[in-house]
Amino acid sequence: MDKSIPLTEALFYILLAVRKPNHGYGIIQEVLEMTAGRLNLGPGTLYGAINSMLEKGWIRLYSEDKESRKKKEYLITDQGEGIFYNEVKRLGELVENAKKMELRKVGV
Amino acid sequence: MLKFRIYFDKDAEEVWLKEMSLKGWAFKKFLIGFYIFEECEPGEYNYQIDLLDNWKGDKKDFASFMEESGVEVISQWYRWIYIRKRASEGPLEMYTDxxxxxxxxxxxxxxxxxxxxxxxxxxxxxxxxxxxxxxxxxxxxxxxxxxxxxxxxxxxxxxxxxxxxxxx
CATH class of the missing domain: 1.20.58 (Methane Monooxygenase Hydroxylase; Chain G, domain 1)
Known part of the structure; x- marks a missing residue:
């Protein structure tokens, strides 16, 4: 697994929204809240992202009750958390470096 | 109402369905070039058209996922899927990145x-x-x-x- 590929914004926020079991509509709502309404995930984008992450093993199906037509819930896996952790570390480094640049600019 | 049209470009087809909705005709069903419309409030629905990944399998999964996400799967023709959402419930955009x-x-x-x-x-x-x-x-x-x-x-x-x- 190549861990150096940056996550798309959609994948990043979906991973953040499935740290506890969450279903499709719940993920859309939570991402909307986290970004103060900026990122409104399209259902097609979400569907594709969930399926590709299920395939890669970054998330797993948490529950599927066919009898009561309960909504499918998804949960992050250890592998997913590893990917997410590495990405946060990479993004942190980006921000750190950007801050250094800004400080120098102010200092001039 | 029944209309016959042949579209190859789904983007153009979406625009036409939107125009029909604005005129008070809600698209209901598609069958080999025939589009069935029902009367609706002008502009009541927005439409999107999508193509499923494969020929078998994921139709049901896709449909139930869409329903859970607040959009309606209204018609299907082989791998082509017609999706709609009430305009009052917010914009409909299947793909956002x-x-x-x-x-x-x-x-x-x-x-x-x-x-x-x-x-x-x-x-x-x-x-x-x-x-x-x-x-x-x-x-x-x-x-x-x-x-x-x-x-x-x-x-x-x-x-x-x-x-x-x-x-x-």
Whole structure:
């Protein structure tokens, strides 16, 4: 697994929204809240992202009750958390470096 | 109301369904070129058209996922899916980032490329038969198949162009 590929914004926020079991509509709502309404995930984008992450093993199906037509819930896996952790570390480094640049600019 | 139209470009088809909705006609069902409409409040619904990943399997999964996400799957024709959402419940945009939009146009491109290949094979068989028999009916069919093949080719180009636009 190549861990150096940056996550798309959609994948990043979906991973953040499935740290506890969450279903499709719940993920859309939570991402909307986290970004103060900026990122409104399209259902097609979400569907594709969930399926590709299920395939890669970054998330797993948490529950599927066919009898009561309960909504499918998804949960992050250890592998997913590893990917997410590495990405946060990479993004942190980006921000750190950007801050250094800004400080120098102010200092001039 | 029943209307007959032939669309190859789903973006143009979406625009037409939106126009019909604004005129007070809600699209209900599609069957080989026939569109069934019901009366609705002008502009009541927005529409999107999507192409499923594969021929088998994921239809039910896709539909139940969409329903859970607050959009309605109203009609299906092979792998083509028609989705709608009430305008009062917010905008309808199936794909919200360029990665997933590119993936969608890649699916559509592959679909038409396969169609193009099949049409070329048919065209070869027909033109062979037309030359051999000299039948004007078979010549007519050959021309017809040729036109379809060119339309599919045009769709493959269109998808390529849209993918290039999205990559910028």
């Amino acid at each position: 360029s990665e997933s939009k590119i993936a969608q146009y890649n699916r559509i491109k592959k679909f038409f490329r396969l169609g193009l290949l099949l049409e070329i094979v048919c065209f070869m068989i027909e033109i062979n038969a037309a030359i051999r028999t000299g039948s004007s009916l078979i010549w007519l069919l050959t021309v017809f198949i040729g036109i379809i093949a060119l339309t599919f080719l045009q769709m493959v180009w269109k998808c390529n162009w849209k993918i290039e636009q999205l990559k910028q």
